[in-house]
Amino acid sequence: MPKKEVVNLMDLxxxxxxxxxxxxxxxxxxxxxxxxxxxxxxQFLKKSSIDFxxxxxxxxxxxxxxxxxxxxxxxxxxxxxxxxxxxxPSKTALRKMLRHxxxxxxxxxxxxxxxxxxxxxxNYNLPENERISGTELMTDALLVIERVQxxxxxxxxxxxxxxxQELVDFYTADPNTFFLFGDRFCVEDxxxxxxxxxxx
Numbered sequence: 373m374p375k376k377e378v379v380n381l382m383d384l385x386x387x388x389x390x391x392x393x394x395x396x397x398x399x400x401x402x403x404x405x406x407x408x409x410x411x412x413x414x415q416f417l418k419k420s421s422i423d424f425x426x427x428x429x430x431x432x433x434x435x436x437x438x439x440x441x442x443x444x445x446x447x448x449x450x451x452x453x454x455x456x457x458x459x460x461p462s463k464t465a466l467r468k469m470l471r472h473x474x475x476x477x478x479x480x481x482x483x484x485x486x487x488x489x490x491x492x493x494x495n496y497n498l499p500e501n502e503r504i505s506g507t508e509l510m511t512d513a514l515l516v517i518e519r520v521q522x523x524x525x526x527x528x529x530x531x532x533x534x535x536x537q538e539l540v541d542f543y544t545a546d547p548n549t550f551f552l553f554g555d556r557f558c559v560e561d562x563x564x565x566x567x568x569x570x571x572x
Contacts, residue, residue: 381432402493413493446513447491454481459553472527486528530569
């Protein structure tokens with residue numbers, strides 16, 4: 373198995389230039405279930421990730437091999453989010469929430485500045501036996517977030533995914549251990565997104 377490295381997209385641009393970085397990203401195909409293409413994630417990486425990273429709106433990390441072949445990627449930023457009180461699954465989770473959030477009695481929700489995993493996908497152009505697993509990719513993303521946490525604080529991570537049972541099961545199962553706290557309907561995409569969070 374080739375050596376794996378997690379590379380900040382900005383570092384790739386600085387080392388190899390924007391044109392060659394686009395070439396590296398061009399050989400990426402993403403699915404959200406076997407045989408079902410995830411065009412939103414794929415097109416973000418190929419069309420928007422460089423611009424978003426250069427403008428510091430979000431930072432994309434590429435998981436590569438030693439030949440700079442993209443095995444997966446994730447995009448991180450931070451964003452305020454309101455977690456409904458009724459969505460907190462246990463007293464232990466509530467105690468953790470109180471360390472990081474401010475309670476809004478009117479909304480009956482906890483307002484928190486959270487790390488957002490804005491995009492997340494592995495490359496299906498690789499042979500199946502060479503693909504990074506979703507769990508390994510999530511571990512890589514959380515390790516980067518934990519390094520940032522040590523520098524600036526914070527303790528909540530959230531993400532949104534298409535409200536698809538296979539995806540929700542992946543994020544909520546061990547070792548990822550996110551839990552559902554809401555959903556959001558996007559009129560533009562005509563898609564309902566499940567909202568999930570976890571503590572670091």
